[in-house]
Amino acid sequence: MKNLFNALILTIISLFSCNPKSSNPENTLAGISDIKVLQYAIEGKxxxxxxxxNCHQSNGMGLGRLIPPINQSDYFLADISRTAKIIKYGQKGEITVNGVVYNQEMPANSRLTNIEIAHIMTYLYNIWGSEKGVVNAGMVEGYLKN
Structure with a gap:
């Protein structure tokens, strides 16, 4: 069973590595070479x-002045623990992202488990030029406690 799983992962890696990288911001998993990060990122995607x-868009660019971007966002990149809290508990009030003020409430995703949040965060923090590595469930648990 483990050999089948490893073969599947290697197949996925080879599929992504054979495709030419483009400037398309949605071509996000192609640059991930670490197998553990890729496993988390596939689930996270x-x-x-x-x-x-639905709100932040597949490419992470948000919705104009209504929903802030995640892709290349100074606010997102500045505080990884804040990201875990926002995903789980939502956010209200004004924030400034890349110099633009946003004041749209983000709803909580309280039904997401720590491992699901870890998958999402690993995906987001390892695409669009970032290389933060695996964010695991224990890290998310710590972020949510503080």
Whole structure:
């Protein structure tokens, strides 16, 4: 069973590595070479698309002046623990992202587990030029306690 799993992961890696990288911001998993990060990121991409992309968009660019971007966002990159809290508990009030003020409430995702939040965060913190590595469930638990 483990050999089958390893073969599947290697197949996925080879599929992404054979495709030319483009400037398309949605081509996000192609640059991840660490197998553990890729495992988390694959799950995270699915969870992100189901729970976050409706507002923040698949490419992370947000919705104009209504929903802030995540992709290349100074606010997002500045505090990884804050990201865990925002995903789990939501956020209200004004924030400034890349010099633009946003004041749209982000709803809580309280049904997401720590491992699901870890997958989403690993995906987001390892695409669009970032390379933060794996964010695991224990880290998320610590971020949510503080």
């Amino acid at each position: 699915t969870l992100y698309e189901a729970n976050c992309a």
